Amino acid sequence: MEKTWEQLEEYQPMVLKMVGNSLKKERVAHAYLFEGSRGTGKKEVAFLLAKSLFCTNKQDYRPCNDCVNCRRISSGNHPDIHMIEPDGQSIKKGQIQALQEEFSKTGVESNRKIYIINHADKMTANAANSLLKFLEEPSSQTVAILVTEQIHRILNTILSRCQVLSFKPLLPKVISEQLVNEGISTTIASLIANTTNNLEEARRLSTDAWFGQCRSIVLQLYEVLNTRPADAFFVIQDKWLQHFKEKDQLSFGLDILLLVYKDLLYIQLGDEESIIFHDQVVKFKQYALQTSSRRISDQITAIFEAKRRLHTNMNPHLLMEQLVIKLQEGLKLV
Ligand SMILES: [Zn+2]
Known part of the structure; x- marks a missing residue:
């Protein structure tokens, strides 16, 4: 067309x-x-x-x-x-x-x-x-x-x-709308639009089976961190590292995890328009509203730090374990 x-x-x-x-x-x-x-x-x-x-x-x-x-x-x-x-x-x-x-x-x-x-x-x-x-x-x-x-x-x-x-990189909103017009669900479209500003790449991701699983693995890790922290190492070993094998894949996984914590921040700030994981808002709210924005920004910093270490060739297993510990620090168990 x-x-x-x-x-x-x-x-x-x-x-x-x-x-x-x-x-x-x-x-x-x-x-x-x-x-x-x-x-x-x-x-x-x-x-x-x-x-x-x-x-x-x-x-x-x-x-x-x-x-x-x-x-x-x-x-x-x-x-x-x-x-x-x-x-x-x-x-x-x-x-x-x-x-x-x-x-x-x-x-x-x-x-x-x-x-x-x-x-x-x-x-x-x-x-x-x-x-x-x-x-x-x-x-x-x-x-x-x-x-x-x-x-x-x-x-x-x-x-x-x-x-x-x-020609400027396309805004996430534009990419997301385009994908939705092409029949992609809103939840997937908004995630893709926030991981690339290239429409061709976005279309490729929308049909990529590997990408399809990224979202659920990231959400699984997030979920376990909040509900059964003791199981987090298991998820890392058994799911995360099996899926995000290469360095650039791992980096991509961390980018998506970052978007989860950004959503928490948006919820705290009352900026619901910016939320990416629309279908998770109810769950995210439970956590976001019982923690501090200071704490969320520390978690975001920890993810950025992990991304930086990834490029110094740190062992992925060790890197993820340290990240999980950081993300759990100060977690209030209710
Ligand atoms: Zn004409």
């Missing part, structure tokens, strides 16, 4: 505002650089901008997503839009030269032509120099859109000829 202007506006309000303004004033730049991390909508906005320029049924400056031109752009079949992707590891000089040759002809259907260079940071030095010449002699009808996740690798000479638009 192609995203509409309004949908992409939710992802990247600032970017869409700037693109919208230049369309409105008919001051579209000759060259843009869309930069930001993976899954932030850069390519989608590039196609949306292309549609705005070619749509035959625009509403104001927003494309209809339905006319022949819009549909051809969606399917990658518009003759005046060229997309360059790395050929293997890099974008080569020949690819840029072929593009220049193509663009020296007039447009197939109009004089307007757009080229999108995806992963522009992968241009070889020769390719970048070829492109530079191209950017230095802009034709009034040509729009270049360079897309990159690594702006620090783009030559300054190219940067200075582009209007740079920065």
Whole structure:
């Protein structure tokens, strides 16, 4: 499904505002650089901008997503839009030269032509120099859109000829809503949205069996810490370390545990909107309301400390045992 202007506006309000303004004033730049991390909508906005320029049924400056031109752009079949992707590891000089040759002809259907260079940071030095010449002699009808996740690798000479638009990581709320729209339950969606700000990664997690179990193991550890502390070592040994085997997995488990303690803090602060484990609120309240916020922040600190130690290559077993002891310290048994 192609995203509409309004949908992409939710992802990247600032970017869409700037693109919208230049369309409105008919001051579209000759060259843009869309930069930001993976899954932030850069390519989608590039196609949306292309549609705005070619749509035959625009509403104001927003494309209809339905006319022949819009549909051809969606399917990658518009003759005046060229997309360059790395050929293997890099974008080569020949690819840029072929593009220049193509663009020296007039447009197939109009004089307007757009080229999108995806992963522009992968241009070889020769390719970048070829492109530079191209950017230095802009034709009034040509729009270049360079897309990159690594702006620090783009030559300054190219940067200075582009209007740079920065794509921000998506807010948890946006990711969560998107997942719920795609049929994921609210409880899982809000957890995923708080572990990644990359929508593609979020979608991958939503179908990942390993991730599916993370939540229940973390909640199990939390539960046992509060109700049967003597069993905590057993859960660590038998469940936690069996599931969170690799270092990055363990780190991920600790991140989720952190979210549990943050929820406790939100409950204490009366900030129910921020709660992630919606379905656990009743249980969490029992504990949160009988402890102090000082104590919860100590527990949060202990989890951060465990994460830090993980990166000093401490033995995972020992690390988790020490964490469990810390989390239990001062626990009031009622
Ligand atoms: Zn259209």
